[in-house]
Amino acid sequence: RHPPPSWPLWAFFMAPRRGQLSDPPSQTSREPPDETTVAHEVSKNNVTPPNAVIRETANGVDPAPSPQTTPKAVPVVANAQLVPSFSLGADEGSDDEDEEDIAPPPSFPAVNSAQRASAKPPAMGPPPPKPPPAFAQPRSSQFMAPPPRVAASNLRALPTTANSLRIPSRGPLPNRGMPVSNSLGLSSSAPIRTPNQRNKVQLTPGHSPLDWANMQKSGNNLSGVSSLVRVTPTQLKYNNGRKERPAWSSYQGKVYNITPYLPFHPGGEGELRRAAGKDGGKLFMEVHPWVNWENMLGECLVGIMVAENDVKIPQSSALEDMD
Numbered sequence: 477r478h479p480p481p482s483w484p485l486w487a488f489f490m491a492p493r494r495g496q497l498s499d500p501p502s503q504t505s506r507e508p509p510d511e512t513t514v515a516h517e518v519s520k521n522n523v524t525p526p527n528a529v530i531r532e533t534a535n536g537v538d539p540a541p542s543p544q545t546t547p548k549a550v551p552v553v554a555n556a557q558l559v560p561s562f563s564l565g566a567d568e569g570s571d572d573e574d575e576e577d578i579a580p581p582p583s584f585p586a587v588n589s590a591q592r593a594s595a596k597p598p599a600m601g602p603p604p605p606k607p608p609p610a611f612a613q614p615r616s617s618q619f620m621a622p623p624p625r626v627a628a629s630n631l632r633a634l635p636t637t638a639n640s641l642r643i644p645s646r647g648p649l650p651n652r653g654m655p656v657s658n659s660l661g662l663s664s665s666a667p668i669r670t671p672n673q674r675n676k677v678q679l680t681p682g683h684s685p686l687d688w689a690n691m692q693k694s695g696n697n698l699s700g701v702s703s704l705v706r707v708t709p710t711q712l713k714y715n716n717g718r719k720e721r722p723a724w725s726s727y728q729g730k731v732y733n734i735t736p737y738l739p740f741h742p743g744g745e746g747e748l749r750r751a752a753g754k755d756g757g758k759l760f761m762e763v764h765p766w767v768n769w770e771n772m773l774g775e776c777l778v779g780i781m782v783a784e785n786d787v788k789i790p791q792s793s794a795l796e797d798m799d
């Protein structure tokens with residue numbers, strides 16, 4: 477029932493709702509409700525028990541004087557026999573059977589599963605204490621793993637006021653090696669040689685990648701041979717760049733003269749020489765598989781690798797013999 481429209485709005489919220497006026501049924505005592513208390517009990521078949529006495533007044537308001545001035549709604553329902561109502565906890569304290577009938581079956585095991593069929597009937601006596609609902613348990617233990625442990629060596633110190641001002645320095649960039657600091661924690665302004673993870677070298681002037689590209693387009697003979705030749709393993713091994721000999725290296729069956737490229741190699745001359753006189757494919761792929769060898773050394777192509785006995789006597793001498 478709603479309060480008369482003349483009441484202020486707050487009176488509506490202050491007024492107790494139906495069912496709040498009656499004392500909740502006690503869990504221990506099962507005394508029948510007396511005449512002044514209206515209890516809406518829910519029995520198994522949802523019919524108001526016969527001992528519940530419903531009192532109805534003319535205007536629905538309890539005529540007994542109340543010390544409170546706020547008008548109250550009275551939980552009196554006309555003809556409550558026909559309109560069954562529910563009260564939370566009204567059935568508490570009843571036996572286990574009732575509770576099981578009302579409660580929905582657990583989702584596991586399935587209702588008609590073998591586990592259920594073979595399950596023992598519930599033992600008599602008080603039900604075992606139910607575990608607290610999931611939301612009552614601490615979330616951290618149920619849903620969240622503890623934060624991973626971080627080794628102290630991996631923790632970076634928070635920037636201090638002095639070095640967080642972003643003053644440009646000539647020191648190392650954050651992604652180039654470990655920051656070097658003095659005893660005060662301030663970055664040193666002196667230029668520092670930092671370890672270079674890519675192991676690139678400082679190329680001498682005129683030996684940049686662009687210079688090499690121009691060199692390839694220049695039309696100069698970079699291979700050192702007038703035409704493509706067939707190279708045996710012995711020949712490859714012989715041309716290892718030592719004793720004034722050219723440095724040849726094979727890659728996927730093709731032989732290149734790497735001598736002119738040595739001062740242009742970003743990884744350094746020494747590194748490139750490691751592949752001289754042999755198949756450099758493995759070393760190459762270990763360091764920079766993304767580099768296009770064929771493009772970079774196209775003009776340095778000497779020939780192709782052949783088996784040792786595939787190279788016959790030079791044709792020129794054979795022709796001389798014929799003559």
Ligand code: HEM
Nearest residue numbers: 674675676742743747748750751756759760763767769772
């Ligand atoms: C003969 C063919 C080779 C060519 C054309 C070549 C070319 C290059 C190029 C273009 C770079 C720069 C890569 C970049 O900036 O990403 C480079 C770097 C480098 N190369 Fe080579 N390279 C050759 C062989 C080798 C070999 C055989 C080695 C080692 C034994 C080697 C070791 C390195 C190293 C250490 C670097 C610097 C680190 C890096 O860039 O990752 N290179 N090379």
